[in-house]
Amino acid sequence: MFLITLPDGNRLEFDHPVSCAEIAQTIGPGLAQNALGAKVNGTLCDLSTEICEDAEVKLITARKGEKESDPDALYLVRHSCAHVMAEAIQRIFPGALLVYGPPLDTGFYYDIYVPEDRPISTDDFPAIEKEMAKIVVEDKPFTRFEMPVAQGMEKLQGEGSKYKIDNAERAIAAGSDALSWYATGIPGENWEDLCRGPHAPSTGRIGAFKVMSVASSYWHGDADSDRLTRVYGTAFIDKKQLKRYLKQLEEAKLRDHRVLNKQLKLFHIDEAVGQGLVLWAPRGAVVRKELQDFIAEELRKQGYHQVFSPHIGKLGLYRTSGHFPYYQDSQYPPLIHQEQMSRMAREGCSCSELANNMEKGEIDGYLLKPMNCPHHIKIYDSEPHSYRDLPVRLAEFGTVYRWEQSGEVGGITRVRGFTQDDAHIFCTEDQVAQELCGCLELVKIIFETLGMSDYRVRVSLRDENGDKYVGDPSNWDRAEEACREAAQTLGAPFTEELGEAAFYGPKIDFIVKDVLGREWQLGTVQVDYNLPERFDLNYIGPDNQPHRPVMIHRAPFGSMERFVGVLIEHFAGAFPTWMAPEQVRVLPISEKTSEYAQEVIDKLLAMKIRATLDDSNERIQGKIKVATDMKIPYLLVVGPRDAEQRAVSVRARGIRHDLGAIPLSDFLETIGQEIQSRGKITVISDHFETVTA
C-alpha cells in the first residue's frame, strides 16, 4: 500500500506498482490524453515510469492551442524531437555518427560527426524536415530499455561508435549502474539512441518543429579534437506556437542593437582600439548623456554626492581590497613602471618571476580599475566621520575594465571597458534598511520612466551553513530582512535564492523583460560587511567610540553600455523624445519656405532642442524617408501655407499620416513640456488626441 500525492494535495492509494500514465488515467481521461510526462518527487520522468512507493507526482501536460506551454512539456517535446532529427539525418547521411543532443531553452541541438565529403548545409534542411515529418506522422512510441553496465558496453563496442562509448563511460564514471536506450518504435527493430531520457510518449506528440541552423563544433568543446556539425532545431506543442516564436525571432533580429546601430550610428567598435572597447559616436553619446543626467538628477534628490576618480590605482590598493591577485584572470594585466621593467629585463627575470614578485608586493605597479569601490573608500576615509554625517553616499559614473574572455563582437552588451552607474553608501547598521529602500525607489522611478514595467527582482541570501560568511550573523539577519522588505516595496515579483549571497553580504539583482519578453540581467544592490573591515573604516558613534560602517554597493542598471544596448533593443531604436539624439527635423517643401524653416530651427535651438534642417534639394517624400529611417520623433514639414499661418505640419514617429498643422508656438510649448517631463506629456497626446487611436 502506498500513497501518491498530487500537487493539489489530493492523494491516491495503490497496492500495486503503477505507471505515471495509469495515474493520469485514474485522475481522468482528458488528463491522460494531454500528459507528456511526469515529475516524480521533483524529477522529470517518462509517462511509463513505474512507481511502487509513496511519492509526490505532478503530471506534465500540454494541449494544442494553448498560448504558452509548461517549460517541462517543451523540454520533453524538444528532447524527443532531437531524436527524430538525428534519425532523419542518419537516414539521409550515411556514415553520420551521433555525439550529443541536449534540449535548450529555445529548442535543441544535436552534435553529429559527418564524413568530410558530405557536409550538412542549410540546403539539406528541407530534406531533413521532410524525413522528420514522416517519423512524426507515424506516431511511434519512444520505448526505453536498459542494460547492466557490462552488457551495455558490449553492445556499444559492437556498434563501434567511439562517441557513444565515450558518453557511456562518462555516465558510468558519474555513478550510473545501468545504461539506457530509447528506441523510436520497437527496441531491436527500429532506430535507437543511448539516452537517459525522459521523452514524450510518442513522436506524434511533437506538434511543430523546424531545423533552424547549422554550426561547427568540437568534440568535448576541444579545438584539437574531432570537428563536429551542430544542427540546431526547435519544437513546439503546435504550429501556432512555432509561428509565434519564429515571428519573435524575426523581430529580435530587427531590434538587434548591432543591426540598428548601422543605421542609427550610435557607437563604434574598432579592432584598432580593441575588442569590447566602446567608442560612443555623437548620437550615442547624446543618449548616454541624457540617461546619465536623468539618473544623476534622481541621485541628487536622494542626497548623493557626485565624485570623480582616476582610471587606475596602485596594486597595493587592490591587494587590500582583495581584487589582486585573486581576480587576475578577469583583469587587464598590471601596468609596471618602465625603470622597473628595464631593470628586471637586464637581470633576465622571467615572466613567472615578475608575476610572483608582483603578487608578493615586491614590485609595485598600477591596475586599470576593475571596480570603483576602493577609490570611493579612500574618499570616505580622507576625513573622520561622526554618526551624524552618515549615511555618506558617493556616486560616480565610473569606468572600469575587465578582461572578459570574449568581448562580444560589434555589440555593447558584453564589453571589456564599461561605465557603471556606481555609488557607494557608507552607513550605520540601523540605516541599511532605509538605504536599500532608497536604492530600489530609484530603480522604480527609472524603469517607470523608460516604460520597462516588466521586471523582477532576485534577492540572494545566505544558506544554512553560516561559517563562510563575514560579519555578525544578527546583522546579516537584519540586512537580509531589509533586502526582502525593500524588494517587497517595489511591488515587482521577486524570488529569494538561498546560498546565492556573496560571502560579504546579501544582494538584490534586477532582471528586466523587454517588449519581446526576453530577460536581461541588469545591475545589483549589494550589502558589504567585508571591505569596511579590510580598509579599517570607522565612524565615531554617539558613545564617542569608533564603529564600523556598513557599505552598500549599488549599480542598479549595471553599466551605461549594457543598459543603452538593452534600451536600443527595447525601443527598437525609437528613443523617447527626451533621449533621442535628434528630436526634431525641419523639412521645407521648397526653397520658397526656407526662410521660415530657418526661423523654426532658430526657435527650436534657442530652446536647446536637438533639431536639424534638411534644406537639401531632395523632394519632400525623400526627405521624410531619410528622417524616418533615423527614427526622429518629430518631423516638421513647412510649406507656404504654414509659413503664412506661422504653423508647422507635424509628422510624428510611428504614425504614418501627417497629423496636420498646428501653430508653431503651440508645438514649441508642448515639445518643451514633453522633454521636460520625460514623456509624461507629449505633443501627440496634447494636440492630436483623436488621431492616435
Ligand SMILES: [Zn+2]
Ligand atoms: Zn535522448
Ligand SMILES: [Zn+2]
Ligand atoms: Zn562597489
